[in-house]
Amino acid sequence: MRPLSRPRKRLLRPQAWLWVLLTVCTLGSSTGCLIPMYSADPARRAQQLLYTSEDLRTFLDEWERIWFLDSPSHMKPYRTSGLVL
Structure with a gap:
């Protein structure tokens, strides 16, 4: 009968060590x-912290400008003298 052997430890390959x-x-x-x-x-x-916070504050304005979210909506009807056109 063969004695119980411990599982061998697997070492990482050199390529894995490099990663x-x-x-x-x-x-x-x-x-x-x-x-x-x-x-x-x-x-x-x-x-430097003030400059960083200013950059983060203006980021939302830049994002809205790039995606044209700050433009007026053309889907809404506009009113002239109380009438909807």
């Missing part, structure tokens, strides 16, 4: 993780 290493390097070096997104100087950081 793991590439993924870790990509995620680890993204801005805001290892490289700070904003300056360490409080005055400059406040200015």
Whole structure:
């Protein structure tokens, strides 16, 4: 009778290790993780945060302008002297 053997551990192939290493390097070096997104100087950081918030605030206006959502609707009837044309 054969003794029970433990399952062999499967190691990753070198190609898989390369993908793991590439993924870790990509995620680890993204801005805001290892490289700070904003300056360490409080005055400059406040200015950068203001610029970022202004960009985010105006994004909705840009989106509506690109998709013509800010234009008047041509599907609604317009009124002249109380009559619907």
